[in-house]
Amino acid sequence: MFVYHHKVHYYETDRMGITHHSNYIRFMEEARVAFLDEIGASFARIEADGIVSPVMAVEGRYLHTTTFDDVIDVEVFIKEMSPLKLRIGYRMRVGETEVFEGMSLHCFLGKDGRPVRILERYPQFAPYVPAEE
Amino acid sequence: MFVYHHKVHYYETDRMGITHHSNYIRFMEEARVAFLDEIGASFARIEADGIVSPVMAVEGRYLHTTTFDDVIDVEVFIKEMSPLKLRIGYRMRVGETEVFEGMSLHCFLGKDGRPVRILERYPQFAPYVPAEE
Amino acid sequence: MFVYHHKVHYYETDRMGITHHSNYIRFMEEARVAFLDEIGASFARIEADGIVSPVMAVEGRYLHTTTFDDVIDVEVFIKEMSPLKLRIGYRMRVGETEVFEGMSLHCFLGKDGRPVRILERYPQFAPYVPAEE
Amino acid sequence: MFVYHHKVHYYETDRMGITHHSNYIRFMEEARVAFLDEIGASFARIEADGIVSPVMAVEGRYLHTTTFDDVIDVEVFIKEMSPLKLRIGYRMRVGETEVFEGMSLHCFLGKDGRPVRILERYPQFAPYVPAEE
Numbered sequence: 119m120f121v122y123h124h125k126v127h128y129y130e131t132d133r134m135g136i137t138h139h140s141n142y143i144r145f146m147e148e149a150r151v152a153f154l155d156e157i158g159a160s161f162a163r164i165e166a167d168g169i170v171s172p173v174m175a176v177e178g179r180y181l182h183t184t185t186f187d188d189v190i191d192v193e194v195f196i197k198e199m200s201p202l203k204l205r206i207g208y209r210m211r212v213g214e215t216e217v218f219e220g221m222s223l224h225c226f227l228g229k230d231g232r233p234v235r236i237l238e239r240y241p242q243f244a245p246y247v248p249a250e251e
Numbered sequence: 252m253f254v255y256h257h258k259v260h261y262y263e264t265d266r267m268g269i270t271h272h273s274n275y276i277r278f279m280e281e282a283r284v285a286f287l288d289e290i291g292a293s294f295a296r297i298e299a300d301g302i303v304s305p306v307m308a309v310e311g312r313y314l315h316t317t318t319f320d321d322v323i324d325v326e327v328f329i330k331e332m333s334p335l336k337l338r339i340g341y342r343m344r345v346g347e348t349e350v351f352e353g354m355s356l357h358c359f360l361g362k363d364g365r366p367v368r369i370l371e372r373y374p375q376f377a378p379y380v381p382a383e384e
Numbered sequence: 385m386f387v388y389h390h391k392v393h394y395y396e397t398d399r400m401g402i403t404h405h406s407n408y409i410r411f412m413e414e415a416r417v418a419f420l421d422e423i424g425a426s427f428a429r430i431e432a433d434g435i436v437s438p439v440m441a442v443e444g445r446y447l448h449t450t451t452f453d454d455v456i457d458v459e460v461f462i463k464e465m466s467p468l469k470l471r472i473g474y475r476m477r478v479g480e481t482e483v484f485e486g487m488s489l490h491c492f493l494g495k496d497g498r499p500v501r502i503l504e505r506y507p508q509f510a511p512y513v514p515a516e517e
Numbered sequence: 518m519f520v521y522h523h524k525v526h527y528y529e530t531d532r533m534g535i536t537h538h539s540n541y542i543r544f545m546e547e548a549r550v551a552f553l554d555e556i557g558a559s560f561a562r563i564e565a566d567g568i569v570s571p572v573m574a575v576e577g578r579y580l581h582t583t584t585f586d587d588v589i590d591v592e593v594f595i596k597e598m599s600p601l602k603l604r605i606g607y608r609m610r611v612g613e614t615e616v617f618e619g620m621s622l623h624c625f626l627g628k629d630g631r632p633v634r635i636l637e638r639y640p641q642f643a644p645y646v647p648a649e650e
Contacts, residue, residue, distance in 0.1 A: 127543065132398065133398065133402075133451065138394075139306040140395055173272040264532035266535075266584065269532075271527075284393070294394065319427070402571075405542070405575065438538075438579065444576075
């Protein structure tokens with residue numbers, strides 16, 4: 119399981135004294151970028167291929183607050199892969215405490231604006247696709 | 252229907268040339284704050300009452316991109332109100348184009364950290380709660 | 385004197401309970417964008433002309449804290465205009481209290497990457513340039 | 518010389534394709550936090566001592582653009598220390614290219630809101646104070 123680490127910055131907290139909830143969506147992006155680097159399908163490479171990969175949806179559940187200086191461990195994994203859509207899952211922990219779980223949904227669009235068949239174009243995703251779908 | 256307006260700032264765009272997806276979670280908060288002001292249950296008042304109202308979950312679907320200088324009209328409404336939870340809905344448009352829809356889920360916690368019965372404490376929500384629940 | 389208004393968002397505060405200092409640099413940009421719209425040399429127009437106008441320097445002095453829900457009045461003015469550089473000044477107040485003063489320094493670069501003589505290209509700045517330079 | 522590393526996130530870029538200028542003020546804070554950790558006068562400790570340390574001023578000069586995935590090396594150093602004020606300097610590079618230089622000015626306030634003599638309270642700064650002041 120790929121794990122990304124984010125240490126919460128002071129500017130990411132709010133006046134409730136906790137990490138502002140919007141920032142977890144950014145931590146998801148940071149972790150996704152690192153995961154895609156790891157598997158050889160980096161943003162830089164996808165962009166260089168002339169493909170854009172917009173975010174179609176996000177979801178998050180806040181399970182426990184975090185704050186400045188906490189190190190959040192972010193597990194990233196493929197939740198579901200259909201021919202045209204990629205659903206990525208995230209589980210965040212500080213130590214043993216679960217703090218957040220979320221998902222993001224993505225498609226890949228070619229230069230002509232039409233959806234790309236993801237696994238055909240980027241077979242490096244294959245080993246990470248869960249078996250039963 | 253309450254509508255809040257957000258003009259997209261340059262610093263809210265990313266290098267795809269569009270409004271970064273994480274910012275819509277912030278637009279939801281801006282709109283929610285304005286809506287709560289409108290109905291007489293403002294953040295300032297809730298905080299002054301010693302109540303904290305953390306975000307328990309968010310969801311968003313991105314329907315169309317937006318960018319710098321676009322004026323986003325954000326409709327805010329109560330989707331669902333149970334004794335202890337408040338689900339707020341958001342529909343965002345630029346002109347006639349739907350660009351985003353989302354929801355946020357909230358509870359209210361008293362000084363003792365225990366959940367507060369929302370409608371008993373803040374009856375000003377009542378007229379905005381949808382009929383069939 | 386042109387004045388722009390910014391109401392501080394919850395997500396702009398930090399765990400000291402105040403507006404995070406980095407956000408004032410963003411308020412400067414918001415106010416600058418509105419000022420350039422006002423005088424007829426908008427970002428949109430400058431970009432459409434194929435000109436980029438990077439920020440070369442910023443400075444800010446924090447005079448008083450602000451927080452959530454404060455309305456900051458931002459005065460924007462041209463501090464200095466040389467053939468190739470534009471220095472914009474900002475004074476921010478909440479009510480009668482001065483909270484921040486700052487400046488930003490800009491140049492304008494044409495498609496060839498070479499500096500553009502600002503007043504020749506955008507004479508609409510002229511009425512706003514202070515007399516004694 | 519203490520060096521902090523920041524890898525630019527996608528959400529830190531803007532539609533010019535570069536790191537938005539406001540983010541460098543945040544990178545300064547990240548680097549300052551790491552530097553204070555290093556010398557044994559961490560934010561966490563200062564806060565636990567009941568001392569607040571607001572930012573009084575910032576300055577930055579943008580020397581070269583950066584973008585997504587760039588690793589910025591941030592040198593942090595004490596520029597000047599007077600009894601009541603601390604001026605911290607920053608030099609940022611990507612590889613051999615200088616991209617930014619900046620400073621931030623700080624004071625330390627005790628529980629009574631009065632300025633604290635910094636070196637008396639935190640002698641761990643002493644080895645980092647430049648000789649000629």
